[in-house]
Amino acid sequence: MTDDHEDWLQPLWDDDDESDDSSEVLADNGVSEVVKIQTPDGIDFLIVKGGDSGAIVHAPPAGSTTSPGLAGQIPNRDEALSSGRPLFLFTAGQRNHVQGNEVLSRLYAEHGDHLSVGVIASIPRHNAKKIHDTFNCDVAAVRIADPEGFKSDRGSLILASENADDYNNEETGKAAEKEAKRLRERAPYLDRVGDDDYIAQVLDAQRAAGANLLLTSGRALHAADLRKTLDGAVDEGNTALELLRDGERLALNLTIPFECMINGNYLEVLLNELVEQDQFDIWYVRVQWRRSTDSAQPIDSELIKGYKELCNLSQDEERLLILPQTGLTGWYLMAHGAAGFGTGTSGTGQGFWEHRPVRRRKGATNAERLFESSLLHSVEYSTHQLLETEPDYRACECRWCDALSASGVFNQSIAEWHGVYNQGILAATISRDSRAGGYAGSVRRIVKAAQEFADGKALAGREEPKHIPVWRQHL
Amino acid sequence: MSVDGPRLPHAEVQACLGSQATFLGGGTFGDTWRCGSEAVKVLCGAASDPSQIQREINGLTRVKHPNVVELYEVRMLSIGGDSYPAMIFEYIAGGDVLERLLQDQWPSTDEAEDFLRNLLEGINALHETSTIHRDIKPANIALRNGRWNDPVILDLGLSKQLDARTITVYPNLIGTPLYMAPEQLRGERAVKASDLWAVGLVTAQLLLREHPFYKTGENISAQEYLDRLRIGPPSFPPNLKQSTSAALKRLLSYVAYSRGSARSNLRRLSEGR
Ligand SMILES: Nc1ncnc2c1ncn2[C@@H]1O[C@H](COP(=O)(O)OP(=O)(O)OP(=O)(O)O)[C@@H](O)[C@H]1O
Ligand SMILES: [Zn+2]
Numbered sequence: 001m002t003d004d005h006e007d008w009l010q011p012l013w014d015d016d017d018e019s020d021d022s023s024e025v026l027a028d029n030g031v032s033e034v035v036k037i038q039t040p041d042g043i044d045f046l047i048v049k050g051g052d053s054g055a056i057v058h059a060p061p062a063g064s065t066t067s068p069g070l071a072g073q074i075p076n077r078d079e080a081l082s083s084g085r086p087l088f089l090f091t092a093g094q095r096n097h098v099q100g101n102e103v104l105s106r107l108y109a110e111h112g113d114h115l116s117v118g119v120i121a122s123i124p125r126h127n128a129k130k131i132h133d134t135f136n137c138d139v140a141a142v143r144i145a146d147p148e149g150f151k152s153d154r155g156s157l158i159l160a161s162e163n164a165d166d167y168n169n170e171e172t173g174k175a176a177e178k179e180a181k182r183l184r185e186r187a188p189y190l191d192r193v194g195d196d197d198y199i200a201q202v203l204d205a206q207r208a209a210g211a212n213l214l215l216t217s218g219r220a221l222h223a224a225d226l227r228k229t230l231d232g233a234v235d236e237g238n239t240a241l242e243l244l245r246d247g248e249r250l251a252l253n254l255t256i257p258f259e260c261m262i263n264g265n266y267l268e269v270l271l272n273e274l275v276e277q278d279q280f281d282i283w284y285v286r287v288q289w290r291r292s293t294d295s296a297q298p299i300d301s302e303l304i305k306g307y308k309e310l311c312n313l314s315q316d317e318e319r320l321l322i323l324p325q326t327g328l329t330g331w332y333l334m335a336h337g338a339a340g341f342g343t344g345t346s347g348t349g350q351g352f353w354e355h356r357p358v359r360r361r362k363g364a365t366n367a368e369r370l371f372e373s374s375l376l377h378s379v380e381y382s383t384h385q386l387l388e389t390e391p392d393y394r395a396c397e398c399r400w401c402d403a404l405s406a407s408g409v410f411n412q413s414i415a416e417w418h419g420v421y422n423q424g425i426l427a428a429t430i431s432r433d434s435r436a437g438g439y440a441g442s443v444r445r446i447v448k449a450a451q452e453f454a455d456g457k458a459l460a461g462r463e464e465p466k467h468i469p470v471w472r473q474h475l
Numbered sequence: 476m477s478v479d480g481p482r483l484p485h486a487e488v489q490a491c492l493g494s495q496a497t498f499l500g501g502g503t504f505g506d507t508w509r510c511g512s513e514a515v516k517v518l519c520g521a522a523s524d525p526s527q528i529q530r531e532i533n534g535l536t537r538v539k540h541p542n543v544v545e546l547y548e549v550r551m552l553s554i555g556g557d558s559y560p561a562m563i564f565e566y567i568a569g570g571d572v573l574e575r576l577l578q579d580q581w582p583s584t585d586e587a588e589d590f591l592r593n594l595l596e597g598i599n600a601l602h603e604t605s606t607i608h609r610d611i612k613p614a615n616i617a618l619r620n621g622r623w624n625d626p627v628i629l630d631l632g633l634s635k636q637l638d639a640r641t642i643t644v645y646p647n648l649i650g651t652p653l654y655m656a657p658e659q660l661r662g663e664r665a666v667k668a669s670d671l672w673a674v675g676l677v678t679a680q681l682l683l684r685e686h687p688f689y690k691t692g693e694n695i696s697a698q699e700y701l702d703r704l705r706i707g708p709p710s711f712p713p714n715l716k717q718s719t720s721a722a723l724k725r726l727l728s729y730v731a732y733s734r735g736s737a738r739s740n741l742r743r744l745s746e747g748r
Contacts, residue, residue, distance in 0.1 A: 271732040272658075276666045278602070278736060313732060317739050 026099070026403055026414065032064040035109040037071040046071055046139070048109050049399070054101030054137035071109045077212050077249070080116035080141035081282070081320055086427040086439075087142065087340025089324065090134075090420065091349040092121040096413060097133040100345075103421045106399075108139035111428035118142030118213075120324055120342050123205050124151055124187040135210045144284075145209035146324065147202045147217050150255040151183060152190035155220025155229065157257055157288050158354040193219070199239045215284050216240050218253035221270075223260050230273050237280055251282035251322065258290045258354065261310075262302035271313055282320045285310065289353045296378055297329050297467035298351075304474050311336035325352040328376060331426055332471050335443035343423050345416035367462075368410040371419035373426060376450040377465035378419065381410045392453060396422065444475045481506045482519050487555035500614075502630070505559075514544075514566040517552060517559050538604055542597025543628045544617065564629075569621035571629070572677065573613035582623035582681050584712060588719050589624035591678045592744055597628045598674055599737035602667045609665040611673035612654040613680075623681075652697075653689055657704050657729050660697065668731035671740065675726025679708050682715065687727070705729045718747045 032050025034057075036043050045060045047053050048067070056074075060066055075083060090104055104117050119140040121131040125148070135143045150157060162180035167173030184190050189201040202217045216237050221229040237252045244250055260266040274283060287307070289298045298304070307329075314321035315337030323330040323341045327350030330341025343350050368381040374394055379387070387393050395401070400418040404411060426446065433442040451468050459465070481488065481498045483506065489496050492510045499507040505518040537546055545565040552561045575581070582590060594616065601608055608615075610630060619625040652660060656672035659665050679687045687708040688700065708727050711720040722744055728734050735743075 268730055268732065272666060272668070272730075275668060275732045275736060278667075278738075279605075316735055318742075 026400075032061050033067055034060045034064050035067050035069055035071050037109070038073040040073065043070070046105055046109055048105045049102055051098055053098055054105045054139060056138045067109075069109065072112050074108070074112075074139055075116060075141050077141050080118065081213075081249075081339075083116055085114055085116045085431050086334055087116045087118055087320075087322065088424050088427045089118045089120050089142070089144070089322070089340055089342040090140075091325065091342045091344035092119065092126055092130055092134040093344040093346040093349045096417075097130070099413075099417045100134065100420075101137045103417055103424065104137055105139050107421065107424040107428070111425065111432075112139075114428040114431040115424065116141055116340070117424075118144065118340070120144040120146055121209065122146045122148055123209060124148050124183040124190060127186065128209075131209050143210060143212045144215065144324075145206040145211035147187065147189065147205060147215060147253070149190070149202065149217030149253070150220040150286075151187070152193055153219045155222045155255070155257060156224065156259065157220050157255070158356075160355045160357070189217070199236055200243055203240060203243055212249075213282070214240070214244070214248055214250050215253035216250070218255045218284070218286065220255040221257060221260060223257050223263070223266060226260060226266055226269050230270065234273065234277050237277070241279060249282070250280070251284040251320075252277070252280040253284040254286070256285065256287045258288050258303070261287045261306040262300060267306050267309060271309065274310075274313065274319075275317055278317075280319070282322065283314060284322045284324060286324055286352050289351055291354050291356050293466065294462050295466045296462070297327075299467050299470045301470055301473060304470055307333050308336045308474050311338045314338065325349065327351055328423060328426075329467070331423060331430075332443060332447070332467075334427070334430060335440040335475060341427075343420060345413075345420055368412065368415070370404075370410075370415045371422055373422045374450060374453045375459075375465050376426075376447065376468065377454075377463075379459070379463050381415075383459070383463050387457065390457065398422070440475065444472075447471050447475060481508075483517065483554055483559075488517070491552055491554045502614075503610075509566055512566050513547065514564040515552075516562040516564065517554065518561065519554075519559050538600050538606070540597055540600035541619075542593050542626060543600055544630075567617035567619050567627045567629070569618045569625075571614055572616045572618065572626070572681075575618070576613055576680070581684050584682065584714050586623035587678060587681050588716060590626055590681065591674070591719065591722065592741065593624060594626045594628070594674050594678070595671075595737050595741050595744070597626065598670050599741060601628065602670070602737050607665055607667055608670045608673075609659075610654075611670050611677065613677055616677065652700075653686060656731065657701060658731055660701060660704075666731055667736065668734045671726050671734045671737060672731075675723050675734070679711070679723050679727065682711055682723075683709065716747075718744055721748065 032052065033048050034045040035048050037046040037056060039056065044056050044058055045066070047055050047057065047061070050061070050064070052061070080087065088107065090100055092100065104119070107115060108117050117139050119134050119137060119142070121134045121144070123131070123145050126134070131145060151159075160176060161167070162176055164170070164173030164177045167176060187205060189198060189205055192198050192201055195201065199217065203214055206214050216233065219233065221233065233252070233254060237250070240250050256270070260270060287303070289303070290300060293299060311321060311333050320339040321337065323333060323338050325348070326333065326341045327343040329351070330338065330343065334341065369378040370381055370384045371378045372384065372387065373396065388395065396418060398418050398421050400414045400421065404414055404418070429446065430439050430442040433445065437444065447468060450465065451472065454465055454468065482501060485498065488508060492508060492515060496508045496510045499509050499514065501507070505516055507514055507516045539545065544567060547563045547565065550561050550563060552559050598608070608628065608630070611628070615629045617627045617629055619627050654673045654676055656665070656669035659669050676687065688703045689695070707729070708723065711723060722740055725740065726734050
């Protein structure tokens with residue numbers, strides 16, 4: 001996983017042109033792998049490896065291998081949303097979309113009984129091709145094109161400035177300004193907030209992108225003006241409901257500043273409104289996380305408490321709560337009633353952090369980190385190699401880890417795919433092991449095991465999974 | 476909380492509605508008369524613009540549910556030479572909850588449990604049409620055939636849907652503080668959960684045989700009263716089903732969202748939790 005926030009400027013955007021060095025390592029001599037899959041017409045084949053990963057074909061491609069097992073029929077959007085299975089939402093971000101499709105189709109083939117799969121792309125941050133590639137995945141029952149309306153109305157969020165004058169480094173300032181312009185080219189509605197048909201524009205942009213679950217704009221709530229901004233979001237939602245066409249579904253998209261989530265009074269206003277406005281059966285909620293420590297997950301107990309309240313409420317009131325951009329924290333929150341979470345390969349995909357420009361020391365390189373399922377945490381590759389020698393260590397057997405160990409060198413991109421794949425498995429596991437105590441029970445067991453694994457290992461600084469004690473406190 | 480006598484002369488009303496018309500009581504917006512199988516609410520507050528009132532009433536959502544009084548029609552009545560809008564409801568024989576309280580008549584625990592569930596059913600039906608009642612109280616809950624297990628909600632959301640500016644209201648009668656939710660007492664807007672508070676409060680009162688937060692004749696400040704609401708209700712009779720006392724505690728949560736919705740409370744009650 002990339003730690004974006006270690007870069008000296010957290011990007012406003014996900015760069016789609018970034019070079020990718022994983023393809024060579026993952027090259028499989030053109031041989032693909034398929035799994036049988038049930039379709040309405042009979043049995044077809046789902047490609048789980050190779051260039052067409054994610055596609056369903058009538059006959060296995062020449063030279064492909066067929067893995068054992070039969071994947072169940074892919075649910076439609078509404079089936080996936082009402083299944084009660086964890087909704088795992090892969091968020092576009094990485095350059096290598098083939099790998100994204102491979103991760104998702106593998107997860108579906110292996111764990112589809114316990115997992116619903118979806119994809120999220122960002123209208124401002126991703127170009128049309130990336131969105132198309134991300135959505136072009138047969139196992140994804142839910143497709144979300146996030147309008148990220150908070151980018152036009154930042155409310156009390158802390159985002160990188162789009163004004164060149166705010167930057168000490170001239171080049172960085174120029175780049176930020178250029179990107180701000182690019183966001184608006186991709187998402188013209190960002191500059192149309194006052195228009196009569198603003199909401200129609202926001203919905204149309206999502207339709208054009210091929211989304212099958214529409215969102216309201218997600219303009220940010222203000223802590224200082226919560227009542228008014230919340231009313232605005234609800235009004236917008238009501239208008240959007242009126243504009244829905246046959247078969248379309250809408251989620252109320254809320255972007256919440258950190259302050260509103262940790263302050264009891266704000267939270268009360270927010271939750272009262274969510275219960276009251278029962279016309280919205282899906283909540284798509286993004287909370288900006290405060291950067292206070294070097295933890296990879298938020299460890300503010302008040303934040304987790306606020307989230308827990310929100311999650312419990314969604315479950316009690318039978319509304320679906322989707323938590324985009326939350327990664328492992330979103331996974332954890334399924335214990336409390338969230339229906340699904342968004343994660344991705346980049347830091348942005350896994351958390352919606354406050355912006356903080358950090359100057360990178362000259363010559364510093366990206367940390368080489370690998371996600372350890374047994375720790376529920378990413379550690380440096382060197383730490384990983386030490387952990388591997390521990391008697392209670394359980395090695396990941398995923399295809400990306402195989403590739404890593406075969407090559408003998410760390411590869412950032414491949415490590416990221418291993419990370420996403422393992423978060424998917426974790427999501428499936430909480431459903432599979434839910435017999436005792438439901439999702440909360442299975443999460444509690446996994447988190448406890450992670451704590452026990454961490455105990456007695458020398459994990460200091462960033463290597464220490466600091467979020468685990470906080471999570472346990474609220475389980 | 477009724478005014479003593481009818482605002483319009485008895486004889487003039489009978490001249491319009493027929494000699495069998497009897498006065499049921501007066502409320503915030505007007506007087507209610509019984510007329511055979513109908514209850515006729517004459518909106519006799521000095522109306523600035525009767526057609527405006529008529530339009531507002533016509534906008535009232537019609538809810539057809541056994542636990543919500545049925546509104547048959549809205550008509551202009553000519554009484555004593557003046558024209559008044561009137562709402563024609565089904566007449567619910569059996570009296571209202573307030574009368575029972577005043578006569579020291581109380582339901583059994585089982586009856587109170589049925590009362591709660593069916594009242595919630597009625598509220599749920601109202602809420603499903605996005606109507607907030609805002610003024611649930613013993614006088615607004617009739618008991619069909621005098622049976623505790625068949626409560627019927629009267630005055631469907633009138634207080635919200637009628638703009639107080641279009642009709643003269645008796646200021647001392649607007650709302651009944653003793654059944655108002657904390658947020659209403661604080662002057663915030665009523666929400667669906669405010670109705671749930673009142674449902675919980677009336678039912679708690681039936682079970683405890685007294686208002687859970689206020690003793691008759693007591694003189695306390697609004698702040699003191701709010702403080703009591705924050706502390707929560709006293710404990711309920713031990714023979715009450717665990718799911719019912721849990722529901723009442725939830726409905727009497729100081730924080731609105733913790734009360735949940737009518738629907739989720741009904742679901743939990745049916746699941747026995
Ligand atoms: N449909 C009905 N069937 C039987 N009795 C009714 C009906 N509607 C009203 N009543 C009775 O008539 C009386 C007066 O009712 P009305 O609604 O005018 O006043 P209220 O409920 O006391 O006050 P408010 O209007 O302030 O809520 C009450 O005692 C009520 O029980
Ligand atoms: Zn792996």
